[in-house]
Amino acid sequence: MIPYGRHHIDQQDIDHVIEVLQGDWLTCGPIVETFEAELATQVGANHVVSCSNGTTALHLAMLALNIGVNDVVLVPAITFLASANAARYVGADVVFVDVDPKTGLMTPETLKVAITAHKDKNLKAVVNVHLAGQCEDLEKIHEISRQHGLWLIEDAAHALGTIYTDSTGQDHFIGANSFSDLTTFSFHPVKTIAMGEGGAITTQDSQIAAKLKLLRSHGMVREASQWQGVETGPWYYEMQELGYNYRISDINCALGSSQLKKLESFIAKRRALVAQYDRAFALSSTITTLTKLPTSRTAWHLYIVLMDFAQLGLSRADFMKQLKDKGIGTQVHYIPLYHQPYYKKLYGEVNLPGAEAYYASCLSLPLYAGLTQDQQDAVIEAVLNHA
Known part of the structure; x- marks a missing residue:
């Protein structure tokens, strides 16, 4: 996995x-x-x-x-x-x-x-x-x-x-x-x-x-x-x-x-993986990469894509399951905090359009220093084949 x-x-x-x-x-x-x-x-x-x-x-x-x-x-x-x-x-x-x-x-x-x-x-x-x-x-x-x-x-x-x-x-x-x-x-x-x-x-x-x-x-x-x-x-x-x-x-x-002592090498590896993902998904009609800000020279912790699941004709849950069946783990970062039952009970219904749009499309793909080129290629192939 x-x-x-x-x-x-x-x-x-x-x-x-x-x-x-x-x-x-x-x-x-x-x-x-x-x-x-x-x-x-x-x-x-x-x-x-x-x-x-x-x-x-x-x-x-x-x-x-x-x-x-x-x-x-x-x-x-x-x-x-x-x-x-x-x-x-x-x-x-x-x-x-x-x-x-x-x-x-x-x-x-x-x-x-x-x-x-x-x-x-x-x-x-x-x-x-x-x-x-x-x-x-x-x-x-x-x-x-x-x-x-x-x-x-x-x-x-x-x-x-x-x-x-x-x-x-x-x-x-x-x-x-x-x-x-x-x-x-x-x-x-x-x-x-x-x-x-x-x-x-x-x-x-x-x-x-x-x-x-x-x-x-x-x-x-x-x-x-x-x-x-x-x-x-x-x-x-x-x-x-x-x-x-x-x-x-x-x-x-x-x-x-x-x-x-290894922080710089970890960051360099993560940045290289992010750049490779960005190149791979650049031409996809259903996948958008996060906007990269000029104010930030980022040490990437997560690789998040924004996916048009409606155009894809597939729910996010089903998409994640298909990737899991191929041995690829994904996650969602994050559910809007005001969706949580505790905060709903405390503050009532909240709806923020930017947060809702982001949440509807976000998906985190594998990103870590030990991710090999072959593993990343497998992730890219599986995502593009299903997207």
Whole structure:
């Protein structure tokens, strides 16, 4: 079976993990800080705080920005559940923002429309999701957010290694927070680098970074210089805020550190596969590739095509089944969040035309560093034969 996504682990990765397993620290050890420093160097971040997964990264981001009850967070309608759920974890409400049907991304224009439509609400933050690894015009989205006094969180679960080009032609790695307050990452096995499970948050703000570190470990302080009470002693610690056990282990970070060393080769392979797919589907009357944005030098996490299933005379479910019967896995990224029963019950019926058009046609084909040329050729042949 050719899956839509898969991790790529080699002996170097295995050896790096074994070294930790044979050492003194399995968690709360030095490799966690090593990984954070390496990631900071990779993306140009001032501060990196690692955590247990991409969802906890988003939750910590909400907590660190003091978002809570009676606040409202704007989230693109096309994204994974966690992008909106993190706001609900802290008691905030969600406003769904429409997307460009040709990219699945929130745009400056759709953000402005959503802000205007909900200007009577206590809007606090925007979650800007880089679907498939591609980023929209961050500079304009940041400008709009600032005009309305909104925090800006980049959900870069798909975008490790993506570079944004601003209006002056200057390049910025996603994660450098050149046009945001916080950026969150995920290192789930199907992402560009794998850690089993893992996440991270980057920020330029030292106070926010300190709060993130506090909250990821029970709100517990061990440094005597920061204690608020009168008791002291080598055993002593203080819980100064209600925090969580969102730490990540040295085992995960050992794998992440090793994988980071291969990031550039992983990205290059993914870009080459995307280019090959694009060439293969260029003349199809039923398949459209995602619009490629000039603002984004993309480290592709997903390869998404937009298919005219009506013209094809075949439902998406049947199309996916036919490919599965040939040993090819596909997926849909994503169902509009407001379709989910939980959000329907909470906010009633929502219908955003861009999100609906995108969802009606999107399909993710296999894309991962270990995908061979023969496997990709088989995918292309099967898709074109059925399309």
